[in-house]
Amino acid sequence: DGGITQSPKYLFRKEGQNVTLSCEQNLNHDAMYWYRQDPGQGLRLIYYSQIVNDFQKGDIAEGYSVSREKKESFPLTVTSAQKNPTAFYLCASSIIQGGNEQFFGPGTRLTVL
Amino acid sequence: AQKVTQAQTEISVVEKEDVTLDCVYETRDTTYYLFWYKQPPSGELVFLIRRNSFDEQNEISGRYSWNFQKSTSSFNFTITASQVVDSAVYFCALSEAEGSYIPTFGRGTSLIVHP
Numbered sequence: 001d002g003g004i005t006q007s008p009k010y011l012f013r014k015e016g017q018n019v020t021l022s023c024e025q026n027l028n029h030d031a032m033y034w035y036r037q038d039p040g041q042g043l044r045l046i047y048y049s050q051i052v053n054d055f056q057k058g059d060i061a062e063g064y065s066v067s068r069e070k071k072e073s074f075p076l077t078v079t080s081a082q083k084n085p086t087a088f089y090l091c092a093s094s095i096i097q098g099g100n101e102q103f104f105g106p107g108t109r110l111t112v113l
Numbered sequence: 114a115q116k117v118t119q120a121q122t123e124i125s126v127v128e129k130e131d132v133t134l135d136c137v138y139e140t141r142d143t144t145y146y147l148f149w150y151k152q153p154p155s156g157e158l159v160f161l162i163r164r165n166s167f168d169e170q171n172e173i174s175g176r177y178s179w180n181f182q183k184s185t186s187s188f189n190f191t192i193t194a195s196q197v198v199d200s201a202v203y204f205c206a207l208s209e210a211e212g213s214y215i216p217t218f219g220r221g222t223s224l225i226v227h228p
Binding site: 033040041042043045048058088090092096097098099100101102103104105106107109 | 122144146148150155156157158159160163165204208209210211214215216218219220221
């Protein structure tokens with residue numbers, strides 16, 4: 001089955017700790033994305049990547065970091081610099097071409113205590 | 114700059130009612146794409162439909178239908194005879210055909226269908 005996996009589904013961390021969210025896809029898509037979803041805020045783009053070893057900041061990149069060492073993987077690290085990290089995080093992938101839909105993972109709900 | 118507005122934050126209906134979710138967009142591009150996604154309680158967004166700016170034909174898929182009107186910059190989504198399983202958050206999105214293909218999402222409309 002082709003798709004996107006995110007792990008874990010729920011994650012709890014203490015304030016001040018860095019945490020890494022996993023995202024893996026087997027759709028052979030070049031582009032991958034990370035979104036943050038807060039109630040009533042819709043989807044806000046954190047980072048995206050179009051090719052291995054390259055990525056671009058989205059609208060709310062501060063306090064986050066990413067890597068793209070493999071085409072299939074695009075992990076997101078929520079650093080201690082992120083002032084309000086508690087949120088639902090969604091990973092997506094797509095073909096690089098205008099008009100192509102995105103495929104989303106099941107999301108990770110991060111709660112910082 | 115692109116913008117997508119979903120003015121309805123939450124809609125509550127009783128099963129079997131028809132419901133329309135509104136989407137209004139802004140773009141300077143002449144060529145663009147519009148999308149609708151469904152986010153059920155499980156959290157994963159599911160693609161429903163894509164429409165390009167040159168195709169204003171309405172589309173029907175079972176109980177779902179979409180009305181695209183360039184004159185009013187709207188791409189509305191209607192569910193006929195709603196069911197409890199339709200309860201979800203629905204997102205409208207817009208992307209350019211060239212240049213940055215990154216979509217802009219609306220804030221979503223939460224649809225609650227009561228039995």
